[in-house]
Amino acid sequence: MNSKEFRRQAHALVDWMADYVESIEDRPVKASVAPGEIAGRLPASGPEAGESMDTILEDFREIILPGMTHWQHPMFMAYFPANSSYASVLAEMLTATLGAQCMSWETSPAAAELEGRVMRWLREWLGLPAEFEGVIQDTASTATLCALLSARERATGFAVNNRGFAGQGDRRFAIYCSTEAHSSIEKDVRIAGFGSAALRKIAVDGDFAMRADALAERIAADRAEGVTPLCVIAALGTTSSTAIDPIEAIGEICADQGIWLHVDAAYAGTALLLPECRWMLGSAEHVDSFVVNPHKWMATNFDCTAYFVRNVESLVRTFEIQPEYLKTRADEHVRNYRDWGIQLGRRFRALKLWFVMRSFGLEGLQTMLRRHIEYGRWLAETLDAHPAFERLAPAPLNCVCFRWLPPGTHDEATIEKANQALLAEIQDGGELYLTHTRLDGRYVLRIVPGQTRVERRHVESAWQLVLNAADTVSNR
Structure with missing residues (x-):
């Protein structure tokens, strides 16, 4: 690849990256592929001769992307976030170019x-x-x-x-x-x-x-x-x-x-x-x-x-x-x-941290964090007010741990099975990604609204998806 071709591909990639971020909510947040499915679409051996970047990028879009879980999706509320931002991405591009x-x-x-x-x-x-x-x-x-x-x-x-x-x-x-x-x-x-x-x-x-x-x-x-x-x-x-x-x-x-x-x-x-x-x-x-x-x-x-x-x-x-x-x-x-x-x-990791700190400033980061913590507080209060759900831990920040208590269900084994089914229903839907843990031996669902671009509407939508999934599981 020469400099001219690099420029062409780089401009196209930056446009794709911007489109990806802007349209990420149109994608399912969690990859829904079977084990081995992506590998099955890849050649068993590497190419003898070089291939064009156009061909490689097409395979990225058609083969790799469907197997990716989108951590930058605002409905990614599993684990803890692995956040990104425009400033950080630009710094990563410079870091890769410098190759130091x-x-x-x-x-x-x-x-x-x-x-x-x-x-x-x-x-x-x-x-x-x-x-x-x-x-x-x-x-x-x-x-x-x-x-x-x-x-x-x-x-x-x-x-x-x-x-x-x-x-x-x-x-x-x-x-x-x-x-x-x-x-x-x-x-x-x-x-x-x-x-x-x-x-x-x-x-x-x-x-x-x-x-x-x-x-x-x-x-x-x-x-x-x-x-x-x-x-x-x-x-x-x-x-x-x-x-x-x-x-x-x-x-x-x-x-x-x-x-x-x-x-x-x-x-x-x-x-x-x-x-x-x-x-x-x-x-x-x-x-x-x-x-x-x-x-x-x-x-x-x-x-x-x-x-x-x-x-x-x-x-x-x-x-x-x-x-x-x-x-x-x-x-x-x-x-x-x-x-x-x-x-x-x-x-050269310091470069992206420098870009982020200068781009957001302390006030910008504080605004984001306070917003996320407010979302966590809203979720905790909403859960506490609902008779079919139970919060199982304090929520000092924006991680809320809860479980569903189906009407008439009292024994731990049945409650755990119901919550496993609830989580599977949510994940299979593709609109929201949550994960679970155990607290004091009990099966617990976790929800963490902390993605860089998450808004109140996403958190409200996540709660509604939880309610909808509970109704679906109850009516089976």
């Missing part, structure tokens, strides 16, 4: 210095302590792994990096989270070499938040058995219900016990842009590390995770390796972010 590998200051000075500046902006916007320093990771799973590894090295005087766990003798470690914590935490515990047996899942209260008293009791029991408490991972917004762990109380325990405190605020942490939501974190006086995903609720394309740490030395000493071929004259004067995490190679 931003592992160090030397390889792209502007990328390194922009990352430092936008992370400072974000720290200030979120109200985090001034001593926190930030770095962009790919996902919250990676950031939490960085926290665990840093906690491990701090606790062992950086000995595990040098001699492995064999050098620790019979010493055992414990990591703590609530029973509602994200599954990635257990995966990270495994990857960090502790093993799942080292993870203590602490009981939650009636609001599904970690019980600080239960945490303190388990830490004391572990110490009595010769186990070293290493790290507590508190949730600022659990995945199932956005429950808020008591960060201040947990922090006091960690400070008293010399335990690393990591706060997983992957989704809900964006709400800290709102002063009225700062209660969720409190002073963060005893927090060692904090993660939030702008790629969830801050209009920034996946992937972009903001990881903040109080003690940069612990982070860098954990990951820094200096082979001769990476050394430069500038190293003593700059930040080489390859030493701030797991990956050596790094995308």
